[in-house]
Amino acid sequence: MRGKLQCSVILLVVLCLLTSHRNSAENVLMFHMPSFYSHWLIFAEIGQALVDKGHSITVVLPKDLEETRRTERPDFSFESFQDNGTGARINELIEYYLSMAGQASQSVFHTLEAGIDMTGTMTKHCDLLLRDSTLVSRLRAQQYSVAITDPLYPCGALMAAHIDVGLPNIAVMRYDLYFQDVKATGVPLPLSYVASVETDFTDQMTFLQRLQNVGLYSITHVARRWMASSVYDGVAREFLGEGETTLGVMSRTTLWLYQTDLVLDFPRPTMPDMVQVGGLNVREAAPLPEDLEAFMQSSGEDGVAVVSFGTVVQNMSPEQLEVFTTALARLRQKVVWRYVGEKPPGLGNNTKLMKWLPQNDLLGHPKTKVFINHAGYNGVCEALYHGVPMVCLPQFGDHPGNAAQVVARGLGVKLDIGTVTTDQLYQAILRVLYNNSYRETAARLSRLHRDQPQSPMERAVWWIEHVIKHGRLPHLRARAVELPFYQYYLLDVVAFLLAVCTAVLGAVWCSCSFMCRKCCCKSDRKLKSQ
Template identity: 65%
Template sequence: MGIVLKIRCFAILLVFLGFLIRHRSSAEKVLFVPPPVGNSHWMNQAKIGLALVDKGHIVSVVVSGDIVEKRRAEWPDFQFEAFHDQGTQARLKEIQAQAVSAAGELSLFKTAEVFSMSQVIKEYCTLLLGDSNLVDRLRTSRYSVVISDPIFPCGAILSAYLDIRVPHITVWRLDSFAIDVKATGVPLPLSYVPHILTDFTDDMTFVQRLQNVVLSISVQIISRMLARIMYDELVRTYVGEEESIETVTSRTDLWLYRTDNVLDFPRPSMPNIVQVGGLNVQVVNPLTEDIEAFVQNSVDDGVIVVSFGAMGKTMSKERREVFASAFARLRQKVVWRYVGEKPTGLGNNTKLLAWLPQNDLLAHPKTRAFITHAGSNGLYEALHHGVPMVCLPLFSDQPANAARVVARGLGVRLDFSTVTAEQLYLSILHVVTINSYQETAARLSRLHRDQPQSPMERAVWWIEHVIKHGRLPHLRARAVELPWYQYYLLDVAVFLLAVCSAVLGTVWYSCSFFCRKFCCKSGGKLKSQ
C-alpha cells in the first residue's frame, strides 16, 4: 500500500509540474505605455492587463518614478519600469485639474490652457525616450507586444524604437491628434459619420453636415500639424530620418476601439479594428453593508446613482447647491459620488461618497437611473446593466456620447453649466417615470450582452493572436502607405480629365476642320454660279 501511495503521489506531482511548465511556457511579456494623464485611459489598460495576467502573461508598465510606488501598491500583479520625469507628471495633473474645473464654460482662453498640456506631454515623452537605462532594460526584457493609447503617441514611438519587429496595439476611444484616420486607412463619409467632438447624430441636417465637414477637415489639418511639430523630431531622432509620427503610428497592428454599435453609430472599419466597447464592465460584487442597507431602505422607489467623474472634486458651490436641491425633492434614494464641502441643501435621501462602486450599484435591481457626465466607461456600464441616463456632458467626447444616449432613447441631455434645480428634477422624474426609457435600456442591454465573447474576452483573444503570430500585415489596408493624391485618386482624375480633354479637343478640332472645308467649298461654288 505504501508503494502504491508513493507512486500515486509521484504521478500527481508530475502532472502538476507539467501543468506549471506548460502554463509558464505560454507566458509572454506584455508592455503597457499608458498616458501620463487621464485616469480612465489607464484604468482600461489596467483591466486588460489584469485579464492578461489571469491568462498567465507577464505585464509590465512604464510609469513616472514619482508614482511608481503608488502604482505598485495599487496593482501588485504588474511589474513597473520607472524613469525620472523631472516633475512633468505633477505639472500635467495641475493643468488637468484646471481644465476640469473650467469644464462646462470653456472659453477660447481656457481651451488654450487645455492645449498647453500637449507641450508638457511632449516633454514627458522626451524624458521617457531619452532615459537610456530604461530603454536598455526594456530591450533586454524582449517584450512580445507593446500596448499604448493614441492620445499619447509616445507609445508608438517607443515601440518602434525598441524593436521595429515587435507588434504594437492601441486601445482607443478618441485620438486627439486625428492621426488614426490616416493610420488606419478607414474612409469616413462625413455625410453620416459625425465628428467625435460634435453632438451630432448620424442623421444630420444640411447645416449640421456643413458644420461637420468644416470641423472635421479643420481639426484634422490643425491636429496633424500639431502632432508633426511635436513628435516628428523625436521620431527622426529615435526611429529614423525617413520616419514621421504618421508612419510610425500607421504600423500599428491592431486597434482595439472602445465602441459598440448598440450605442455608437455604425461607420466603416478595417479588419485590424476590433470593437471592444464595454470591456471596462467587471464582474458584479456585493455592496458593502452600509450601502446595501441604504439601497434597501428605498423600498419600491429605488435609487438614483450620481457620478461626474473627476469633475466631482472641483464642482462650484453654486452648481452643487443646484444638484443637492434637485436630489432632495426626489422620492428615490440618491447615492452621489462627491468630494468637498457638504451642500447646505442636501436632503436626507442623499448619501455622499468620496468613491462609489459604480458598476455594482448600476447592476443593483433597485437602481432606477444614472446621472452622469457621459464618460464612455460609465455609459457602457449603464448600457450593460440596462439603466437609463440623465447626461450632463462637460468636454471632449462627452457631448457626442450624450448625443448617442439621446438618439438611442436611453435618456436625456442637460447643460451642466446652466441647468436649474427645477429642470434637473423634472428631467430625472421624466426618465424614471416614463416606461419607454426603462424598456429601451433593457432591450439595448440584451443586445449588447448577446455576443459570442465578452468585450474583454475579445480584446484578450486578439492580443494573444498578435502575440502568437507576430505582426499582422495582411489585416492592414494598403491605404496607410498611399500618398494623399493616390488615396483620393487625384492622379487618376487628372489623367482621365486629360484624356477627356484630349478626346473632346480632337473631336472639336476635327469638326471645325471639316466645317471650314465644307463651308469653303460651298461658298466657292455659290460665287462661281
C-alpha cells in the first residue's frame, strides 16, 4: 500500500513538473537576414538558449536558405518564402561594395549605382515577404508571444506588426545603421564624447575629431533615415495602413538588446529599455578535433597565431595575400588561418589553412598567443573572454570603432589593411606577442568581463522571458519618445525665459530712459529760469 502511495506521489510530482514546463513554453518568432551570416549566428545562439528553456523557435527566412539552416539547427521550426533571388542579389551587392572599399575615386559612381540597386532589391525582398498571404496566415495561426528582429533588417519588424500589431518586438543588434533606436528610445547622444562605431574615434576626441564626429553624424543621420524611409515606408503603408512608417513601427519596439559591454565599449548614456548583452556568442572552449589539437601541440613554447577575417570578408586581393603569406611565414609560431579559396603562393610551412574554424575553441586554447582579425564584434568578444591580445585590420561597418576600442583598452594594435606592408604586419605581430603588457591587460580585462552576476546569454534570455511573461513594458519607456522636438530640447522654456529677460531688460531700459529724461528736463528748466 505504501509503495503504491509513493509511486502515486512521484507520478503526480513528475506530471506537475511536465505541466509547468509545458505551460511556460511559448512560441518565439525570429527573422533571418538575407545576408551577414555573423548576425544569424547570434540569433541562432539566442534561439538555442530559448529552446533549452523549453520554448519553441520559428525562423522566417528565404526558401533557398531553409535546407542549410534546418541542418544547422534541427531544434528550430522554419517558415520560408520565395524571395525570387533578391537575397542572393543583396549578397552580391554587399560583396561588390566590399571589393570597392578603398579603391580609387573612379569607382565612386559604380558604388553609388550599387547602392541604388541595393535600395530597389531590398524593397522588392521586403515586399515579397509581406505579400506572401499564405505565410502570413500560417504565422498568425501560431499565436506567437514575442518577435525577435534585427534593426538592420526592418522587414522583420514590419512583418511582425503585419502578423499582429500588438506582438512585442525585441531588437538585437550591435548598432542601428538607420539611427532609429535614438528616436525610439529617446536616449541622449552627446557627440562630444559618443563617437560613431563606424569611425576610429574614442571617447577622448580632439576638437577636429569632434567637428568630424558632428559632421559625420549629421550627414549619415539624414541620409540613412532617408534610405530607410525610401526602402521600407512604402511597404509599411501598403501592408500596415496609411500613415505608418518604418520609424513608427520601430518606435514601438518593446526592448533593445545591445551587443555592447562596459569592459570593451566606451561608457555612454542609456535608457531602461536598453540592455547590454555584449558577448552572446562566447563560451568556455571545447576540445579541438584530434588533427587540429596535434597541430596546436606541435607549436611548442612558441604557440599559435589564429588568423580569421570573419564570414563576410571571404577573399583578399593578390597584393594583400602576398603581404599576409610573407609576414606569417616569417613567424616562429604556428599559424591557423581561416581561408577560403586556392592555396596562396608563398604560404609558409608553419601555416594551416582551414575553410572553417572552431574560433571560440581555438581562442580558448592555451597555445593561442595572438588573434589577427578584422575587428568583427563576435571575434573581438571571444578574444576578450579568453584573454587573447589582438592585431586588428578593420575594413567596414563597426570594425573601425571596435579596433579603436581594442587599442584604447590596451588589448592590441591596429593596422590599415589597405596600406599595410609585410614588415609592418610582421612587426605588429611581434609587438603583441613579446610585449607582456598586451597579454597582461587581456588577462585582466578577461577577468573583469567574466565577473558578472549573469552571463550575457542568461541576461538576454531573462529579459526575453520577462517580455513573454508581461508583454509590452510601458514602464520602461521614457516620456522623451513622445515629446515634440521643441519640448525635448526645452526650446519653449528657453524662448519663454528669453522673452521674460527681454521684457525685464526692456522695462529697466525704459524706466532708466524715462528717469534720465525727467532729470534732463528739470535741469533745462533750472538753467532757463536762471
